[in-house]
Amino acid sequence: AQxxxxxxxxxxxxxxxxxxxxxxxxTSESDYYLFWYKQPPSRxxxxxxRQEAYKQQNATENRFSVNxxxxxxxxxxxxxxxxxxxxxxxxxxxxxxxxxxxxVFGKGTRLSVIA
Amino acid sequence: GAGVSQxxxxxxxxxxxxxxxxxxxxxxxxxxxxxxxxxxxxxEFLIYFQGNSAPDKSGLPSDRFSAERTxxxxxxxxxxxxxxxxxxxxxxxxxxxxxxxxxDTQYFGPGTRLTVL
Numbered sequence: 001a002q003x004x005x006x007x008x009x010x011x012x013x014x015x016x017x018x019x020x021x022x023x024x025x026x027t028s029e030s031d032y033y034l035f036w037y038k039q040p041p042s043r044x045x046x047x048x049x050r051q052e053a054y055k056q057q058n059a060t061e062n063r064f065s066v067n068x069x070x071x072x073x074x075x076x077x078x079x080x081x082x083x084x085x086x087x088x089x090x091x092x093x094x095x096x097x098x099x100x101x102x103x104v105f106g107k108g109t110r111l112s113v114i115a
Numbered sequence: 116g117a118g119v120s121q122x123x124x125x126x127x128x129x130x131x132x133x134x135x136x137x138x139x140x141x142x143x144x145x146x147x148x149x150x151x152x153x154x155x156x157x158x159e160f161l162i163y164f165q166g167n168s169a170p171d172k173s174g175l176p177s178d179r180f181s182a183e184r185t186x187x188x189x190x191x192x193x194x195x196x197x198x199x200x201x202x203x204x205x206x207x208x209x210x211x212x213x214x215x216x217x218x219d220t221q222y223f224g225p226g227t228r229l230t231v232l
């Protein structure tokens with residue numbers, strides 16, 4: 001079974017600084033997708049960024065980028081120029097390629113942004 | 116609608132009572148998922164529906180949990196004889212099936228917070 005591990009229950013960052021959230025996963029599949037979701041206090045899960053495992057290039061979305069290390073099964077999220085609105089729970093998730101299968105989530109990292 | 120909606124937003128019930136949670140997916144989305152988020156935990160998969168196929172119920176924690184999706188749209192998650200350990204946020208998500216292997220994004224609703232006293 002696939003598992004996703006987020007080893008940092010809590011992180012904090014100064015406004016305008018950069019922070020990296022860690023995620024590792026375990027799978028025997030060679031093709032899969034990885035995601036980072038953000039969950040603010042409103043409970044709404046919002047997709048931040050996604051990565052296809054067959055792509056070597058790291059995904060980037062504005063201030064958010066990932067460091068995808070397939071051999072190490074590592075998928076970290078870097079947030080640059082942190083803003084107060086970035087404060088939230090961040091979840092790393094995995095999904096197999098075949099079909100619309102459910103996401104497998106890590107336990108999350110709570111990010112605080114200090115003004 | 117513009118997004119996935121869920122009702123009620125919050126539900127408080129007494130142990131032993133039955134509850135029904137509703138999810139209204141994005142119009143046209145063929146896949147619908149239910150997840151449970153317990154305090155301090157990540158999201159745990161419960162059940163998913165895909166088109167007219169039989170649902171994948173492999174994540175349901177007990178036979179007290181059931182779900183249906185009527186007309187390929189609205190879904191209801193029912194918990195019978197609720198227990199205190201059922202207290203959690205129940206999240207629904209939907210996605211559009213484009214084809215095998217596509218990275219269809221799952222769009223989430225705001226969830227229902229269930230409290231069993």
